[in-house]
Amino acid sequence: MRDVAIIGIGMTDFGELWQESLRDLFVKAAIEAMEDAGVDHVDSMIIGSMGTGLFTGQEHIGSLMADYLGQTPVSAYRVESACASGAFALRSGIFEVASGQSNIVLCGGVEKMTDVPGAQATYALAAASDRDYEAFHGVTFPGLYAMMATAHMHKYGTKREDLAMVAVKNHHNGMLNPHAQYRMEISVDQVINSVKVADPLNILDCSPITDGAAAVIICPLEKAKDFTSKPIVKITGSGAASDTISIYQRKDMTWLKATAIAAERAYEMAGVKVSDIDFAEVHDCFTISEICILEALGVVEKGKGGEATRNGLTARDGKFPVNVSGGLKSKGHPVGATGIAQIHEVVTQLRGEAGERQLKNVHRGLTQNMGGSGGSAVVHILEVE
Amino acid sequence: MRDVAIIGIGMTDFGELWQESLRDLFVKAAIEAMEDAGVDHVDSMIIGSMGTGLFTGQEHIGSLMADYLGQTPVSAYRVESACASGAFALRSGIFEVASGQSNIVLCGGVEKMTDVPGAQATYALAAASDRDYEAFHGVTFPGLYAMMATAHMHKYGTKREDLAMVAVKNHHNGMLNPHAQYRMEISVDQVINSVKVADPLNILDCSPITDGAAAVIICPLEKAKDFTSKPIVKITGSGAASDTISIYQRKDMTWLKATAIAAERAYEMAGVKVSDIDFAEVHDCFTISEICILEALGVVEKGKGGEATRNGLTARDGKFPVNVSGGLKSKGHPVGATGIAQIHEVVTQLRGEAGERQLKNVHRGLTQNMGGSGGSAVVHILEVE
Numbered sequence: 001m002r003d004v005a006i007i008g009i010g011m012t013d014f015g016e017l018w019q020e021s022l023r024d025l026f027v028k029a030a031i032e033a034m035e036d037a038g039v040d041h042v043d044s045m046i047i048g049s050m051g052t053g054l055f056t057g058q059e060h061i062g063s064l065m066a067d068y069l070g071q072t073p074v075s076a077y078r079v080e081s082a083c084a085s086g087a088f089a090l091r092s093g094i095f096e097v098a099s100g101q102s103n104i105v106l107c108g109g110v111e112k113m114t115d116v117p118g119a120q121a122t123y124a125l126a127a128a129s130d131r132d133y134e135a136f137h138g139v140t141f142p143g144l145y146a147m148m149a150t151a152h153m154h155k156y157g158t159k160r161e162d163l164a165m166v167a168v169k170n171h172h173n174g175m176l177n178p179h180a181q182y183r184m185e186i187s188v189d190q191v192i193n194s195v196k197v198a199d200p201l202n203i204l205d206c207s208p209i210t211d212g213a214a215a216v217i218i219c220p221l222e223k224a225k226d227f228t229s230k231p232i233v234k235i236t237g238s239g240a241a242s243d244t245i246s247i248y249q250r251k252d253m254t255w256l257k258a259t260a261i262a263a264e265r266a267y268e269m270a271g272v273k274v275s276d277i278d279f280a281e282v283h284d285c286f287t288i289s290e291i292c293i294l295e296a297l298g299v300v301e302k303g304k305g306g307e308a309t310r311n312g313l314t315a316r317d318g319k320f321p322v323n324v325s326g327g328l329k330s331k332g333h334p335v336g337a338t339g340i341a342q343i344h345e346v347v348t349q350l351r352g353e354a355g356e357r358q359l360k361n362v363h364r365g366l367t368q369n370m371g372g373s374g375g376s377a378v379v380h381i382l383e384v385e
Numbered sequence: 386m387r388d389v390a391i392i393g394i395g396m397t398d399f400g401e402l403w404q405e406s407l408r409d410l411f412v413k414a415a416i417e418a419m420e421d422a423g424v425d426h427v428d429s430m431i432i433g434s435m436g437t438g439l440f441t442g443q444e445h446i447g448s449l450m451a452d453y454l455g456q457t458p459v460s461a462y463r464v465e466s467a468c469a470s471g472a473f474a475l476r477s478g479i480f481e482v483a484s485g486q487s488n489i490v491l492c493g494g495v496e497k498m499t500d501v502p503g504a505q506a507t508y509a510l511a512a513a514s515d516r517d518y519e520a521f522h523g524v525t526f527p528g529l530y531a532m533m534a535t536a537h538m539h540k541y542g543t544k545r546e547d548l549a550m551v552a553v554k555n556h557h558n559g560m561l562n563p564h565a566q567y568r569m570e571i572s573v574d575q576v577i578n579s580v581k582v583a584d585p586l587n588i589l590d591c592s593p594i595t596d597g598a599a600a601v602i603i604c605p606l607e608k609a610k611d612f613t614s615k616p617i618v619k620i621t622g623s624g625a626a627s628d629t630i631s632i633y634q635r636k637d638m639t640w641l642k643a644t645a646i647a648a649e650r651a652y653e654m655a656g657v658k659v660s661d662i663d664f665a666e667v668h669d670c671f672t673i674s675e676i677c678i679l680e681a682l683g684v685v686e687k688g689k690g691g692e693a694t695r696n697g698l699t700a701r702d703g704k705f706p707v708n709v710s711g712g713l714k715s716k717g718h719p720v721g722a723t724g725i726a727q728i729h730e731v732v733t734q735l736r737g738e739a740g741e742r743q744l745k746n747v748h749r750g751l752t753q754n755m756g757g758s759g760g761s762a763v764v765h766i767l768e769v770e
Contacts, residue, residue, distance in 0.1 A: 001484045001485040001486065002484075021517070050444055050445075051438060052512075053436060053439045053509070053512050054438045054439065054442075054444075057439075057508070057512055057520070058512055058515075058516040058517075059435055059436060059465060059467055059512035059513055060435075060465075060466060060467035060513040060630060060756050060757050060761065062465075062466045062473075063466065063467070063629075063630045063756060063757060063760030064515065064630045064760070066627040067627065067628075067629045067630050067631075067760070071627075072629060072643075073626040073627050073628060073643055074626070074627055075476075075625035075626060075627065076466070076625075076627045076761065077464055077465065077466040077469075077470075077473040077625075078464070078465040078466060079462055079465075079477075080444060080447075080463040080464075080465055081447045081448070081461070081462040081463060082445035082448070085462075088462040091460075092477050092480075092481075095477075095480045095481045095486055096477075096480045096484075098480075098484035098485075098486070099386045099387075099480040099481075099483035099484035100483070101386065101480055101483070123442070124438070126442075127438050127444035128444055129445075130443075130449065131441065131442045131443040135442070240460035240461075240462075241457075241459070242447060242448045242451040242452065242456075242457045242458050242459055242460065242461045243448065243452075243458060244448075244457060245448040245449045245452050246452075249452075257458065258448075258458055371445050371448060372448060375445060375449070375452070376445065376447055376448040376461065376462065
């Protein structure tokens, strides 16, 4: 198995981008990544997207994007695992490079979500839950995470304010990210008094509906220096796992088992412990998610995610900064693009290119991307050479 | 890069299976493949499906199927490239095994298409074409292939009867396949006098709307004998390519460039020429497709696909049997499952397990699976040890 490095990254702004189509978004991010890597062609393309069919009526985006990027006749296909589509696309590309099949692979993610009415978006997103045994009965994604939040508060004494603190922190971080959809400070009071979505979650506990794309170029580690003079970012760990798609089937709905197992697998592959990680980008689709993820990654003990957030562990200047990009909450959440945008942020930080939001002395970062209510999860560990 | 073998295969009947849900179909095929391979667990699952979102409102089928197959917490995701989703799922699995990451990978395909009204199915299938520049303007898939047929007839003198002969041959073959959706003989006259869909294509020139699933288990070649005493089928070639998604952008709309390039890549990887191949399963979504595919694979010269079919080259008892399973036309075409079902047939023939439809003296078979109007294509070459 050949070692794999990331040599190029690109992403669009995230937001309500009504003047840019699905293909425009992807091509923009892909060209930026190719220019960053210093390559004018790729051997293969793998594109993460959750809902191009339900959001835009377009499937077959492997062919479409290879075509509009001017890269035919490369091999090109789409990977889907709900909101974890981006990270699975990268993982699939890693094995293609590691096996020796391809040398330069473009792994991207894209979603165009804001062109459909809200009800249609809710229907499309509910496709990530169990359509027959969850969505059909009326539960939406905020509803599922609201149940997880309620259970966490009941079981561990997590406070309403702890949930709010996740959003406050991530919006604060997003202020420094020019790509972020919502660059505005919010307060705990604002979160708690914002419009109710599914008790206890309010609108400011939820990540937004977003258009956007991101892309990375990977190659064998030993060839990376042939392409770029920038710091080489090595992918040292990739772990993926699944859990029951429905939360009602889980023994403990506060425990993100797929994330915990994906993390174990990534730590083992990288030969590291969680304490060796300097910072992380994680899947804060709702405020409760980030709290549960901290626990599943082993950053804190079970039940301590709220308290840790309250005490500043995960703040920019905390011991373990989480979502310095603004996370899904402030940066935005174009579902299929999110996993790749997380990689974009970690590479940017590891290269020291993060400008105003640059973390000091970071050498090893982690990304955690998950699908649905945690039915699939991927954890990657990246290190700068 | 480790060599990869197929040690288990399974598939459901293909047809209008109103009593079986999406998950039922997949799990049935997957269990059959696991039993055939003699394994009770897999390391990873990759599932090809084109349109679970638009056909059933369900995405995130990696998690769903891992869950219902009892295989959580394995890594599981979906691959999509329109009607080539199945073959791309296998290709993705091949690299996962070849890289050394996983030892036992389940690659499957599934589609549940008959639960939606015809207009919705037409909308869902049109998602494989360019939504903005083809489908939006009213052209459907029969319409796209009808233009290819008209161009082929004009350029090469291909006869209406030649198109019909593809359907007649494949229905004749399907009579011997217990899994086939339409087990009935048809005549050239019946095809030519059947209901018009898009001139010159009639209903009997079109593959049907189908429910079904198929699955294969792959592992490193060197471990294959640990699992099964059946003949080991080795994957010696895997080639994939893309072309413009729209046919209006192609210099020659009768030439399936992605198929031609995918085939070249597969031949090169396997170290063979087309004349070394004993038989093939190809993507006859419409009768004209099979004619163009014969040319793109290099089985016959450009323009000679119709004549070759008329002269019996591709018949069961011809020099180069094509679609002895009945092909998409008679066996049925659950789009995401088709690429894996083709592998199922080739493995069955190479193992000598095809019963009444067994070909004699076959050692090397080819599958060709394509998406949309040929915007993506995958060719695999399988050999019995």
